């Protein structure tokens with residue numbers, strides 16, 4: 522499905538010299554798998570996620586989606602990829618338009634991707650609200666009027682509208698309190714079993730990764746190792 526081959530990436534540090542973050546990294550995300558990615562702060566986890574999502578370019582190496590390299594994608598391929606591979610971050614508030622109610626933002630996604638007819642919007646959204654256990658009344662609120670847990674559920678809901686195959690989750694529960702963390706983790710687990718979702722789950726929390734993932738990779742000094 523999604524594969525990173527030989528990915529090498531340096532960022533420039535403040536002095537202008539290269540800081541090697543990823544050093545010939547390989548990973549393969551298979552259908553239905555939950556792959557964990559751990560590493561200390563600054564080890565390059567988010568950089569790898571951004572490269573997998575096509576949001577940053579590697580210096581060396583390629584990302585393949587269903588066998589096709591991202592750097593050969595045309596507009597249609599990108600549109601398909603953006604629907605199939607969704608990203609959930611640790612700061613959901615950054616991914617919502619602050620001037621729109623969350624309901625309007627969800628409708629925008631439906632409009633942009635022509636997911637259903639206008640007279641079907643309500644029923645379409647309700648189907649996914651049910652999955653994430655959010656009441657319709659909350660849709661009239663603005664992002665800042667929702668709790669972190671509610672907004673993260675709505676971020677998952679917004680991704681689900683597109684029926685993705687892969688969710689790349691970058692520390693999705695690290696900003697939430699423990700009881701809300703547990704609810705979101707249960708929701709993600711339910712999606713895995715009932716929708717056969719594939720995950721790349723980035724976290725520094727070994728316990729969460731052991732509970733959630735089939736396999737975990739550890740990023741250390743730019744290299745990926747299979748974690749015990």
Ligand SMILES: Nc1ncnc2c1ncn2[C@@H]1O[C@H](COP(=O)(O)OP(=O)(O)OP(=O)(O)O)[C@@H](O)[C@H]1O
Nearest residue numbers: 532533540542560561562563564565566567568569
């Ligand atoms: N756009 C950028 N420009 C320059 N340096 C960057 C850029 N993005 C990341 N870096 C640097 O690359 C290194 C890896 O950062 P990255 O955010 O990928 O690590 P991380 O493992 O996700 O960290 P954390 O767990 O703290 O989120 C850090 O030293 C960071 O400062």
